[in-house]
Amino acid sequence: MKNDLNMDSRRSFIIKLLGISGGILAIIISIPVIGVFLEPLARKKPEMWRSVGNVDKFKTGETVLVDFPNSSSLPWTGTVSKTASWLRRVSDTQFIAFSVHCTHLGCPVHWLPDAEIFLCPCHGGVFNKDGSYAAGPPPKDLSQYPVRIEKNEVQILASPIPITTL
Amino acid sequence: MKTLRKIWKWFDDRTGTTEAINPLADHLVPPDANWLYVFGSATLFCFILQVVTGLALAFLYQPSTGPAYESLKYITYQAHFGHFLRGIHYFGASAMILLVGIHMIRVYLMAAFKYPREMSWISGSILLVLTVTMGFTGQLLRWDSNGIWSAIVGAEQAGRIPFFGKAVARIFLGGETITGLTVSRFFSIHVFLIPAMLFALIGLHLYMVVRNGISEPPKTGNKVDPANYRKWYQKMLKDKGVPFWPNAGWRDLAFGVLVILVIVILSLIVGPPEIGKPPDPTDIYANPRPDWYFMWIFALFALMPREIESVAIAFSPVILGIVLILLPLINNKGERSPLRRPWAIAIVTIIVTMVASFWYIGQKSPWSPAFQTKPLSQEVIGNVSTNARDGGDLFYKKACIYCHTVSGYGGKRGPDLSYVGSRLTSEQITIKIVNGGGNMPSFGASLTGKDLNDLTTFLLTRKK
Ligand code: FES
Numbered sequence: 001m002k003n004d005l006n007m008d009s010r011r012s013f014i015i016k017l018l019g020i021s022g023g024i025l026a027i028i029i030s031i032p033v034i035g036v037f038l039e040p041l042a043r044k045k046p047e048m049w050r051s052v053g054n055v056d057k058f059k060t061g062e063t064v065l066v067d068f069p070n071s072s073s074l075p076w077t078g079t080v081s082k083t084a085s086w087l088r089r090v091s092d093t094q095f096i097a098f099s100v101h102c103t104h105l106g107c108p109v110h111w112l113p114d115a116e117i118f119l120c121p122c123h124g125g126v127f128n129k130d131g132s133y134a135a136g137p138p139p140k141d142l143s144q145y146p147v148r149i150e151k152n153e154v155q156i157l158a159s160p161i162p163i164t165t166l
Numbered sequence: 167m168k169t170l171r172k173i174w175k176w177f178d179d180r181t182g183t184t185e186a187i188n189p190l191a192d193h194l195v196p197p198d199a200n201w202l203y204v205f206g207s208a209t210l211f212c213f214i215l216q217v218v219t220g221l222a223l224a225f226l227y228q229p230s231t232g233p234a235y236e237s238l239k240y241i242t243y244q245a246h247f248g249h250f251l252r253g254i255h256y257f258g259a260s261a262m263i264l265l266v267g268i269h270m271i272r273v274y275l276m277a278a279f280k281y282p283r284e285m286s287w288i289s290g291s292i293l294l295v296l297t298v299t300m301g302f303t304g305q306l307l308r309w310d311s312n313g314i315w316s317a318i319v320g321a322e323q324a325g326r327i328p329f330f331g332k333a334v335a336r337i338f339l340g341g342e343t344i345t346g347l348t349v350s351r352f353f354s355i356h357v358f359l360i361p362a363m364l365f366a367l368i369g370l371h372l373y374m375v376v377r378n379g380i381s382e383p384p385k386t387g388n389k390v391d392p393a394n395y396r397k398w399y400q401k402m403l404k405d406k407g408v409p410f411w412p413n414a415g416w417r418d419l420a421f422g423v424l425v426i427l428v429i430v431i432l433s434l435i436v437g438p439p440e441i442g443k444p445p446d447p448t449d450i451y452a453n454p455r456p457d458w459y460f461m462w463i464f465a466l467f468a469l470m471p472r473e474i475e476s477v478a479i480a481f482s483p484v485i486l487g488i489v490l491i492l493l494p495l496i497n498n499k500g501e502r503s504p505l506r507r508p509w510a511i512a513i514v515t516i517i518v519t520m521v522a523s524f525w526y527i528g529q530k531s532p533w534s535p536a537f538q539t540k541p542l543s544q545e546v547i548g549n550v551s552t553n554a555r556d557g558g559d560l561f562y563k564k565a566c567i568y569c570h571t572v573s574g575y576g577g578k579r580g581p582d583l584s585y586v587g588s589r590l591t592s593e594q595i596t597i598k599i600v601n602g603g604g605n606m607p608s609f610g611a612s613l614t615g616k617d618l619n620d621l622t623t624f625l626l627t628r629k630k
Contacts, residue, residue, distance in 0.1 A: 040336045040347075067448035074346030078232030080314065083343060084448035100450050105467060106322040107315060108450035110537065115565035116612040121453045122319075123468035124533040124569070124579045126607040134607030136533075137472050160342030161318065163325035163335045166476050 046071040049148065049155040052087065058095070058154065063088040063111050063129065065100075071158035085145055085156055086111050086118070088129070097145040097156045098131050103164045104138040118142060139164060191415070194407030196382035199414045202276075203380065205269035207418035208425045212262040213368065215426060216300075219255040220357065222247075227307070229353035231346050234309040235445050242441060253433025259301055261429055263459045266297050271514055277502035278381035281392040284494035286378070289371045291490040296360050296367070298459075303356035305457050309349055310442035315454035317344065317352070326479040344447060379403065380414070384502035392499055453534075462521045465528030533605075535568035536577035546573050550627045557624025560617055564609065572628060580606055587629040595622045 035042075050068035058064065066087045073081030086098040086109075098118070100108045107122035117134060118127040126135040131142035143162035148155050178184050226245050228237035241248035270290065273279060279287035302320065306313050321335040340347040379399055408414065439457070443449060456464050470478060504511055539562075547558035561567055569579035586595065599621060602608035613621070 038337060040339070040341045041333055043341065045342060065448075065450065070343040070345075070447075072341045072343050072345045074231075076230060076232045077346040079444065079446050080231050080344055080348075081346070082446070082448045084450055101318065101322075104322075106318040107454055108452055110450060110535075112565045114563040115609070117565065117607055119535050119537075119565065119568065121534055121537065122464075124535055124605065126605075128607065129612070135602060135605050137468060137470070137475060139472065139476055160336075161321065161339070161344075163332050164322060164476075165325050165331045166328050166480050 043072075045160065046158075048158045049150070050158045051150075051153040051155050052085075053154055055149055055152050055154055058087065058089040060089050060091060063098075063113065065111070066097075066156070068156060068158060071160070083158060083161075084108070087147070087154065087156070093149070095147040095149070095154055096131065097147045099143040099145060099162050101143065101162060102138055103133075103140045103142060103162070104136070106161070106164075109142070190376065191411035192409045193376065194403040195380045195410045195414045196402065197406045197408045197413075198383050199380055199417075200383065201417060201421070202272050202383075203414070204418050204421035205265050205272055208422050209262055209265040209269055210368065210372075211422035211426060212258050212265060212429075213364065215258045215429065216255065216262060217361065219251050219258060220361075222251050223255055224357060227353075229307075229350050229357075231309075231344070231349040234307070234349045235441075238308060238310070238441055242438065249437060250433055252438035253436070254429055255304075256438045257429040257432045257436075259304055260457075260459065261425055262297055263301055265425070266294055270294060271518070275504045275510055275514060276381065276384050277390075277504075277507065277510070279494040279498075280390045280500070280502060281395055281498045282378045283374065283381060284498055286371060286374045287494040288491055289367050289374070291487075293364065293367050293371060295487075296364050300356060300360055300364075301457065301459055303352050303360070305460075306352045307349070307356055308439070308441065309445050311445055311449060311452040312442045312454050314344060314445040314447060315452050316456060317348065319454060323479055326476050328480055331480075380410075381502075384504070386503040386505050387501075388503070389501055390499045451537075453537075455531075458525075461528035462524035465524040465531070468531065468533045469524075469527075530578070532578035534577070535565075535579065537568060539567050539576050542567065542572060542575060546575060547624070548627065551623065553620045554624040554627050556616075557620035557622070560621050561624060564613065564617070564621070566621070569606070583625060584628055585630045587626040590625075592622050592626055595625050 048071050052066040052068055063086050065084055067082050067084045069081055070083040084100045086100060088096045088098065090096055102109050102120040102122065102125050104120065104123060104125045107120050109118040109120045109125070109127065111118050116129045118129075118131070120126070120136065120138070124136045125138040127138070127142045128134045131144065133139075133141050145159055146157040148157075223241065226237065226241045226248060228234055241252055243249070273287065273290070302316075306317050306320070317339065321339050324334040324338050325331040327334050336342060338351075339345070340351040382399070382402065443452065455461075467475070467479075501507060541562040542558050544555075547555055550558075561572065566583075567576040569577045571578060571582045571584060573584050590598070596618060598606070599613070599618060600608060600610035
């Protein structure tokens with residue numbers, strides 16, 4: 001009788017022990033699995049200055065499309081690794097690099113040089129030449145990438161796709 | 167023949183196949199289940215079709231950001247059966263989404279979600295969300311220009327989630343931009359993660375049909391009372407029930423066969439959706455459009471008042487989720503007949519009409535600038551003064567034409583200006599151009615005095 005009880009409690013102890021170690025193992029395995037899923041958050045924000053051409057290439061007052069490799073390309077990414085930007089030369093020394101992504105839902109805006117507006121093909125959002133909101137659904141002004149002039153080259157800071165948040 | 171039978175006997179004895187299936191086939195169901203009960207099983211047939219064709223497509227597809235597009239072209243134009251397989255997979259997806267919707271409407275109208283089938287409704291709601299997610303991720307895997315832009319649009323929508331928006335967008339894209347890991351991520355989600363969840367939930371959904379029985383067609387006045395419903399249901403089955411197979415099941419089979427037949431015919435005749443331009447984020451002359459089942463959401467985004475939109479994108483999924491889960495929990499007894507639940511009919515009518523009209527207008531998307539329009543011809547401008555003629559040229563150059571129509575040419579975002587000269591005075595026109603308003607930007611800063619004058623003169627010539 002006493003022996004049985006002993007057996008019982010021993011068995012339940014072992015089962016508990018197994019349960020706990022199984023649980024711990026499950027957690028150990030889940031960490032990398034869930035980790036890979038969430039990994040984009042942990043990757044450090046890649047930012048790189050990319051040259052898009054000599055300063056003289058751009059005329060004051062004009063806005064042109066430039067492209068450059070984005071900041072997080074991997075060797076096998078192919079053409080998809082590039083990003084575009086609408087580059088506006090405001091004055092001799094001042095450039096603005098607009099993201100091509102409409103702040104509404106990210107569609108690529110078109111620059112219309114004669115009308116001097118950016119127009120979005122998706123839901124008809126409109127921005128002024130300085131990127132400010134003009135009409136349609138977009139909730140805010142066009143985003144900009146940092147620009148600098150280095151050794152007479154215009155350089156744009158390749159940065160994350162701007163995501164409009166609430 | 168005899169040997170075959172022997173083999174089968176042996177197999178059946180060792181595995182217990184008949185023993186397992188017979189009770190399912192013979193289980194009693196309400197005698198009056200009718201043709202309205204076939205949509206759930208047809209969805210299941212489509213799901214199986216998707217699994218099978220998806221498996222075949224996965225043999226051919228290259229789930230990587232670089233080569234995915236080329237492999238899709240290979241599948242469509244070179245691989246044996248590739249074109250056909252893609253067609254089935256596309257129409258299968260379309261059918262699945264359509265049928266899931268109809269099934270849900272049927273269940274709602276007949277209040278089949280009431281006691282004891284609340285969990286069938288809740289698991290079904292999750293299945294709906296998963297099915298739609300499959301549709302979306304599948305569209306992304308096409309990875310043409312539409313695919314990458316849809317991915318970005320998806321990320322932007324995720325961005326509106328309060329607090330975690332940016333993080334969710336990054337997790338979705340697999341990085342800060344579209345990266346080498348984006349397509350493999352969509353692929354894993356579309357091919358492993360969600361299908362695994364679908365299998366599990368479909369299992370549960372079906373098991374509950376067996377456990378709780380097929381809901382009997384509602385009879386007016388026959389109220390559901392959780393205290394004795396099960397007892398009543400068992401008695402009803404005992405008195406009048408018929409075996410599921412073949413009495414009720416033949417309809418499922420017949421409709422399922424019909425659906426698959428239609429899918430096969432469509433994929434042979436119509437074929438899979440066109441592959442668009444190569445995926446190139448620097449090709450800004452893309453014109454992203456979703457597949458048909460998202461067209462109404464696309465329209466909603468264009469038409470929703472700007473002030474509430476971000477909040478609506480963020481919270482409407484949450485509210486919808488809460489409503490779907492709470493529906494069977496707080497409303498699990500009483501009348502089931504749609505005749506006694508007029509508001510149920512009203513809700514369905516409103517939702518269906520809304521989705522249909524948004525879908526219809528999305529198809530036309532009048533808010534999209536008509537970029538492909540050509541300059542107005544001399545014929546259209548007509549025999550007018552030089553100023554007006556210059557104005558006619560400006561009408562194109564200054565992009566007015568992308569949003570406004572003149573004599574049948576141009577966009578539809580803004581009012582048709584074909585007869586604006588009969589409607590507005592010169593002053594009114596000038597003010598409108600200079601200030602803009604509503605969905606029109608102000609052009610005051612980008613027009614010279616002469617431009618403005620010419621444009622107004624031109625518009626004044628547009629008379630009835
Ligand atoms: S994405 Fe530009 S207006 Fe909607």
